[in-house]
Amino acid sequence: MQNDSYNTGGFYAFLFSMVFSLGFFFYIVMIHPGVDLKEVTTTVVGAEQTLAGAPKNVDVSKIDNPWIENEDMAAHGAKVYANVCAVCHGPKGAGDGPAGMSLVPKPRNLIEGGWKQGGDSISLFVTLQKGVPGSSMAPFGHLPVKDRWGLVQYMRSITKDKPKDDPAKLEAFAKTAQ
Numbered sequence: 001m002q003n004d005s006y007n008t009g010g011f012y013a014f015l016f017s018m019v020f021s022l023g024f025f026f027y028i029v030m031i032h033p034g035v036d037l038k039e040v041t042t043t044v045v046g047a048e049q050t051l052a053g054a055p056k057n058v059d060v061s062k063i064d065n066p067w068i069e070n071e072d073m074a075a076h077g078a079k080v081y082a083n084v085c086a087v088c089h090g091p092k093g094a095g096d097g098p099a100g101m102s103l104v105p106k107p108r109n110l111i112e113g114g115w116k117q118g119g120d121s122i123s124l125f126v127t128l129q130k131g132v133p134g135s136s137m138a139p140f141g142h143l144p145v146k147d148r149w150g151l152v153q154y155m156r157s158i159t160k161d162k163p164k165d166d167p168a169k170l171e172a173f174a175k176t177a178q
């Protein structure tokens, strides 16, 4: 006996899969909002968003005296901090970064301060230059000098322990600091 009936089940399955793929394609192209890659990065890096609110891109090349208190420098420092320091000192500077948990001595709580090497701008800059011997606090002299002043300003913007700077002394130091 000749089988002249079509394979209707298979045909419907085929039709259904075509409609489904087209529908899915349409959904991806027209409806799905897409994934904002920037958002993904910030959730991974984490700290940046929580630090300064919306991270601000600052063109520090236009700032001539990066040691003088300036919101833009501090915002720039906040970004560098999120990338380099937060892993030990914590996203907000409370000394609670994941890589700092088991260190002895523990990373400083930058908000409380209690600086062993001094908390004025010059001392903080020198700490970044030299690190703290005998601890996991490494020297960061390889960072561009404006990144380091940004870090100093950022730390002084979040800490409760902020000894006064002597502007003349600071300027004289900064002019020679590389």
Ligand code: HEC
Pocket (backbone or CB within 6 Å): 081, 084, 085, 086, 087, 088, 089, 099, 100, 103, 104, 105, 106, 107, 108, 114, 115, 116, 117, 118, 119, 124, 127, 128, 132, 135, 136, 137, 138, 140, 151, 155
């Ligand atoms: C590998 C972990 C680690 C990283 C990364 C790190 N630190 Fe530290 N930091 C420490 C530890 C540990 C101490 C405590 C040293 C001590 O108590 O003597 C410290 C201490 C400090 C101090 C206090 C020094 C003082 O006077 O008491 C400052 C300021 C500081 N860090 C700033 C920074 C900045 C800014 C960065 C990023 C550029 C950074 N640290 C990155 C571990 C780290």
